[in-house]
Amino acid sequence: MGTQSQPIFALVDVNNFYVSCERAFNPRLQNKPVVVLSNNDGCAVARSAEVKALGVKMGAPWFHMTDLIKQHGIIGLSSNYTLYGDMSNRVMTILRGYSPHVEVYSIDECFLNVDGMGGIWETPTVMGQDIRKKVLKWTALPVCVGFATSKTLAKLANHVAKKLPLFDGVCDFTTMSEARMRWLFERIDVGDVWGVGRRISARLHAMNIHTVQDLKDASPSMIRQSFGVVTERTLQELRGVSCMAMDEVVPPRREIISSRSFGKLLTSADEIAQAISTYVARAAEKLRNQRSVCGAVHVFIHTNPFREQDRQYSNGMTVPLSVQTDDNRLIVSAALSGFDLIFKEGYNYKKAGIVLMNLASNTNIQGTLFNDSKTRANSVAVMNAMDTINQRYGQDVLHLASTGLSARWSMKSENRSPAYTTRWEEIPTAYAR
DNA sequence: TCTGGGGTCCTAGGACCC
DNA sequence: TCTGGGGTCCTAGGACCC
Numbered sequence: 001m002g003t004q005s006q007p008i009f010a011l012v013d014v015n016n017f018y019v020s021c022e023r024a025f026n027p028r029l030q031n032k033p034v035v036v037l038s039n040n041d042g043c044a045v046a047r048s049a050e051v052k053a054l055g056v057k058m059g060a061p062w063f064h065m066t067d068l069i070k071q072h073g074i075i076g077l078s079s080n081y082t083l084y085g086d087m088s089n090r091v092m093t094i095l096r097g098y099s100p101h102v103e104v105y106s107i108d109e110c111f112l113n114v115d116g117m118g119g120i121w122e123t124p125t126v127m128g129q130d131i132r133k134k135v136l137k138w139t140a141l142p143v144c145v146g147f148a149t150s151k152t153l154a155k156l157a158n159h160v161a162k163k164l165p166l167f168d169g170v171c172d173f174t175t176m177s178e179a180r181m182r183w184l185f186e187r188i189d190v191g192d193v194w195g196v197g198r199r200i201s202a203r204l205h206a207m208n209i210h211t212v213q214d215l216k217d218a219s220p221s222m223i224r225q226s227f228g229v230v231t232e233r234t235l236q237e238l239r240g241v242s243c244m245a246m247d248e249v250v251p252p253r254r255e256i257i258s259s260r261s262f263g264k265l266l267t268s269a270d271e272i273a274q275a276i277s278t279y280v281a282r283a284a285e286k287l288r289n290q291r292s293v294c295g296a297v298h299v300f301i302h303t304n305p306f307r308e309q310d311r312q313y314s315n316g317m318t319v320p321l322s323v324q325t326d327d328n329r330l331i332v333s334a335a336l337s338g339f340d341l342i343f344k345e346g347y348n349y350k351k352a353g354i355v356l357m358n359l360a361s362n363t364n365i366q367g368t369l370f371n372d373s374k375t376r377a378n379s380v381a382v383m384n385a386m387d388t389i390n391q392r393y394g395q396d397v398l399h400l401a402s403t404g405l406s407a408r409w410s411m412k413s414e415n416r417s418p419a420y421t422t423r424w425e426e427i428p429t430a431y432a433r
Numbered sequence: 434t435c436t437g438g439g440g441t442c443c444t445a446g447g448a449c450c451c
Numbered sequence: 452t453c454t455g456g457g458g459t460c461c462t463a464g465g466a467c468c469c
Contacts, residue, residue, distance in 0.1 A: 038437035045437065061436040079437095106469045197467050228443065230467080257439050306436055318462090353438090441468075450458080 011154040017108035018046035024140035128170030148173040152237035185213035259353020293324040295358030304350035315342040
């Protein structure tokens with residue numbers, strides 16, 4: 001396996017991930033119909049095979065299942081994302097043992113570049129079965145593996161491995177005959193292709209493109225014309241032309257969202273403002289963890305669209321920050337000032353959220369610790385605060401400008417000396433906590 | 434009564450500039 | 452009365468993903 005010219009991708013995917021995690025710690029859930037529920041136990045975010053067989057759709061509300069729950073004894077579990085994150089890490093660690101080039105695509109999926117593994121594994125299928133065996137043994141999680149020369153095809157191979165028991169959890173397109181692939185592709189709906197969602201699927205069907213094979217055989221220029229470059233790329237990938245490289249390093253997030261549905265309807269501005277402060281705190285923590293600053297915060301609220309008896313209202317607004325910052329207080333006050341403008345009395349609110357936008361690396365931000373450090377007491381406080389910040393960012397990163405009439409700090413950037421400003425209004429205030 | 438949360442990329446159109 | 456052309460940047464919205 002592993003010819004020189006064509007890359008070979010593997011896609012490893014845990015079956016019914018959240019449900020499988022719960023089962024790993026509670027074997028009595030094995031072979032029972034199980035769903036894992038969203039926040040507030042609202043709707044199904046993961047279903048066991050037994051539940052899927054009953055026709056329960058992804059996102060189905062729990063309270064709609066009452067009959068099925070009675071008839072079949074469906075077990076509903078509240079989600080435990082800490083557990084799932086931990087299990088995910090264990091799986092990814094095992095997979096790194098199979099290839100130095102991995103891309104953790106989502107909490108339960110991982111691409112591997114397995115070029116040149118022919119010296120180790122007789123065939124991709126042998127490797128895939130070994131992965132399945134080892135992951136099951138070490139984590140009690142069942143996985144399926146797909147192999148192909150493009151990521152989109154690897155996803156499709158994985159899909160086939162899951163759906164057709166004949167494949168025993170591993171499907172390899174790289175060694176499959178053209179005829180057999182065609183046979184499969186003619187029987188898979190075009191909507192099952194990675195990158196073809198509900199809208200595009202509907203439009204393709206209307207154009208008489210129903211199956212994977214139909215899309216593969218379509219004219220690339222026509223597809224580009226009608227659907228854009230993304231879908232054209234998908235078509236090429238179906239033909240085995242790899243257009244999507246492995247993204248092995250995770251770039252910092254370009255935006256950070258924090259939002260929640262409320263457990264009950266809220267009407268007062270105070271309660272919602274409280275929630276928004278909490279969301280900002282959570283998002284700002286993520287922001288600092290990836291060493292970013294944000295330049296704007298978007299705040300949004302809306303009523304419950306499912307309550308037809310209620311008057312509906314939804315609104316959002318983006319509030320620019322005067323400087324890019326990771327300071328919780330600045331972001332909160334911006335978010336709340338936006339909230340004040342969009343909040344209207346007299347509605348039943350169900351959900352609110354914030355988005356940190358316009359993110360940038362914080363390598364050259366700067367600020368002041370105190371506006372007035374003339375006194376000796378303040379100078380001491382400044383020095384203590386500097387220690388705190390140094391502990392967080394490391395000695396090398398932080399630069400102290402002065403402890404005279406004013407105390408300023410800045411983050412050293414790699415190739416430039418830090419820029420200073422002496423105008424208080426231009427720099428974030430009071431970074432020290 | 435009860436219906437999730439967090440991301441990315443692309444594109445069209447407007448503002449602005451020379 | 453006639454009323455350029457080309458470029459960049461930003462944003463909102465639409466599509467997709469898990």
